[in-house]
Amino acid sequence: MNRTMFNALCLEQLKLSAVNEAETLAVLTRGDERADYVDSFLWAAQQLGAQAFHLRLPAPMDTEAAWKVGDIGLASNPLALEALKSVDMVIDCALMLFSLEQLAIQEAGTRILTAIDPMSTLAKLFPTTELRERVELSQQYLAKARSLRFTNAFGTDVTYRLGAYPAMAEYGYTDTPGRWDNWGCGFAFTGAYDDGVDGTIVLAPGDIVHPFNKYVQSPVKFTIESGFIVDIRGVDGHTSLDADMIRAFIEGFDDPRGFGMSHVGWGLDERAQWYLMREDPSVIGVETRSFYGNVMISTGPNNELGGPNDTPCHLDIPMRDCSLYLDDELILDAGALVPADLRPTSHQ
Incomplete structure (x- = not known):
């Protein structure tokens, strides 16, 4: 999928998710994964007048990390965790599902949207x-x-x-x-x-x-x-x-x-x-x-x-x-x- 089409989808996604000019949004990634997703979400947030930034965690050292859930490195990075708790919405492109850190972010009132799958699948669904x-x-x-x-x-x-x-x-x-x-x-x-x-x-x-x-x-x-x-x-x-x-x-x-x-x-x-x-x-x-x-x-x-x-x-x-x-x-x-x-x- 070309970038222009995915930009438009991210914009419509953020509209559905009620992002507006009074909000702050963070896009979370790990290593070199999904850099193109980051650009599209940041562009979409700008179109809606929201403040946005990219938080990139180090790549995992564990080669079997893809088979485990609940730990993407936030537990050992309290500054990153506090940054995510401070925003209105997190776009999670790193998959922190089942982690205590995700639960803490949600308890802070931050809403979270995971976006992991291929662009073509996200468009279709x-x-x-x-x-x-x-x-x-x-x-x-x-x-x-x-x-x-x-x-x-x-x-x-x-x-x-x-x-x-x-x-x-x-x-x-x-x-x-x-x-x-x-x-x-x-x-x-x-x-x-x-x-x-x-x-x-x-x-x-x-x-x-x-x-x-x-x-x-x-x-x-x-x-x-x-x-x-x-x-x-x-x-x-x-x-x-x-x-x-x-x-x-x-x-x-x-x-x-x-x-x-x-x-x-x-x-x-x-x-x-x-x-x-x-x-x-x-x-x-x-x-x-x-x-x-x-x-x-x-x-x-x-x-x-x-x-x-x-x-x-x-x-x-x-x-x-x-x-x-x-x-x-x-x-x-x-x-x-x-x-x-x-x-x-x-x-x-």
Whole structure:
């Protein structure tokens, strides 16, 4: 995408996010990543009369940093942290999600927008007010529920006991003090009680494992008891390379909290396609997290919801063709949203 087009998108993004001449905006990066994003956001802020600056952190020394969450170097850089807490909005191009520092910035009243994925994806999934309405309605459905159960044809049958943590909405922009969002996302989610997930989840071929950014090739069975995965294996006695990789990844952190279950929710963006994954560990993968009708499970940290688990071991797994119930009400039927108010016009 050429610079002029992305400049225009950043300007419209900042307008949606209510940036104005009375505000200050910071663009956060690390190393030499996304320098072109910085220029576009700074230009857009100038057009709106806002004061803006670029805060660039050193590149990570850890070569495996892309696989960990919660630490981009702010913990050891209090001056940088205070600078980010002092502004009205941060454009996060470094991914500080799940960090204590992000929570501190939000508590200071600063709103945060993550912009990590390729420009072409951000353009394709540019946020709309109509998507926001359906995401916020989904958030309301989750907030009212006390149980969530989902199944699939491969043997999944798992129940989440809800009510401990808030329901969250991601619709791609943020105009509320202290709120975080992620440009390109369109889904709602919540978390169970820390000991409130029990049952079986079976990943099917074509389901997606982030941050591997890989499609599952052979079924993977998770056995979950009291909120923790206690077994990962293939099904019907078959070996599964996918199961071995997931198990080894979690064990590699030497942190038993990595086996904890985190958030769960569903995707709502009909423009996103499950088959268009980018095999690039430096991007989030908003398209494959947001595609319409997926059920996405997460493992590891739940501190973004207010929980105690801040392990750096994190997996997001969008699953296709699942049926999902809230308090026994059918919400998703084999990957299709049932309530009419959650469906886009093209699916009604």
